[in-house]
Amino acid sequence: MLTIAGTSFRSRLFLGTGKFPSAGIMKKAIEASGTQMVTVALRRVDLGNPEDDIMRVLDRKQYTFLPNTSGARNAEEAIRLARLARAASGSCWLKLEVTPDPRTLLPDPIETLAATEVLVKEGFIVLPYMNADPILALRLQDAGAAAVMPLGSPIGTNQGILTRFQIEIIIEQACVPVVVDAGIGAPSHAALAMEMGADAVLVNTAISIAGDPVAMAGAFAKAVEAGRTAYRAGMGRVSATAKASSPESGRLSDDLGFLA
Amino acid sequence: MNIEINGEQKTASVGITIALLLETYKIVPATIVVELNNVIVKPDTYTSSCLSEGDKLEFIRFVGGG
Numbered sequence: 545m546l547t548i549a550g551t552s553f554r555s556r557l558f559l560g561t562g563k564f565p566s567a568g569i570m571k572k573a574i575e576a577s578g579t580q581m582v583t584v585a586l587r588r589v590d591l592g593n594p595e596d597d598i599m600r601v602l603d604r605k606q607y608t609f610l611p612n613t614s615g616a617r618n619a620e621e622a623i624r625l626a627r628l629a630r631a632a633s634g635s636c637w638l639k640l641e642v643t644p645d646p647r648t649l650l651p652d653p654i655e656t657l658a659a660t661e662v663l664v665k666e667g668f669i670v671l672p673y674m675n676a677d678p679i680l681a682l683r684l685q686d687a688g689a690a691a692v693m694p695l696g697s698p699i700g701t702n703q704g705i706l707t708r709f710q711i712e713i714i715i716e717q718a719c720v721p722v723v724v725d726a727g728i729g730a731p732s733h734a735a736l737a738m739e740m741g742a743d744a745v746l747v748n749t750a751i752s753i754a755g756d757p758v759a760m761a762g763a764f765a766k767a768v769e770a771g772r773t774a775y776r777a778g779m780g781r782v783s784a785t786a787k788a789s790s791p792e793s794g795r796l797s798d799d800l801g802f803l804a
Numbered sequence: 805m806n807i808e809i810n811g812e813q814k815t816a817s818v819g820i821t822i823a824l825l826l827e828t829y830k831i832v833p834a835t836i837v838v839e840l841n842n843v844i845v846k847p848d849t850y851t852s853s854c855l856s857e858g859d860k861l862e863f864i865r866f867v868g869g870g
Contacts, residue, residue: 586864
């Protein structure tokens with residue numbers, strides 16, 4: 545079982561709640577995924593449509609809510625959003641996200657580290673979204689991050705795990721759970737992350753924009769489980785040369801020279 | 805008096821409370837968090853917090869996000 549900051553999770557699939565075609569489909573997809581952790585964002589209330597409230601369809605007792613600081617461009621904005629999130633949720637869980645460039649939405653490592661240091665001191669359970677930088681992962685861990693969340697590829701791109709070798713180093717070195725976040729576009733990408741030894745994956749776009757988000761959520765659940773089981777079973781070594789699967793001795797060619 | 809809500813200029817009666825303002829906009833208090841001039845307001849003070857000219861309010865809530 546996965547444990548982050550003293551809370552245990554049976555499911556290693558975390559779900560984002562953005563961009564679903566409706567609140568009803570989102571609820572069903574969350575159920576189909578088996579997830580126990582969902583991310584949410586904070587935005588201004590639409591004064592013209594004040595009843596639009598995502599939380600009414602989600603059972604807050606059933607899931608750990610992980611509010612994000614999306615939209616923050618620097619540490620100061622992220623800290624302000626974090627405090628609002630805590631006031632709104634009554635919980636200290638936080639996905640720290642600092643993305644100054646709207647074109648790439650890549651995380652700012654310096655501002656992310658600075659915000660982590662402040663928020664950990666304020667008692668937040670900080671899960672920082674980060675580029676797949678093994679040194680930064682150690683720095684965030686030292687600053688008190690409860691987990692690290694390196695990206696597979698930029699947010700919402702569905703490009704999969706383009707940072708494989710860096711994530712492998714992060715997994716090898718980290719003392720805190722590693723959650724691969726962003727860019728996971730297909731169940732096979734999630735399976736790969738889990739086979740590599742990631743502790744969990746966070747998926748949003750690949751499920752929410754699928755033709756059938758509920759079915760896709762189920763597919764991701766299976767992939768994450770398969771990848772985790774494979775990791776625990778011990779993956780075979782990769783080799784540059786062929787290794788026969790069938791026995792080398794007792795071949796017909798040993799007796800029947802013409803087959804040699 | 806003039807106040808600002810979520811970046812929009814609004815007019816409200818002098819001394820209106822946050823609770824009354826939320827009622828006016830048909831916002832259920834339990835679903836949101838309020839910031840007044842960059843400071844988070846505790847829900848149990850919504851009925852006693854009177855607003856002044858030029859106050860800046862933010863009504864924030866959770867939405868879907870990744």
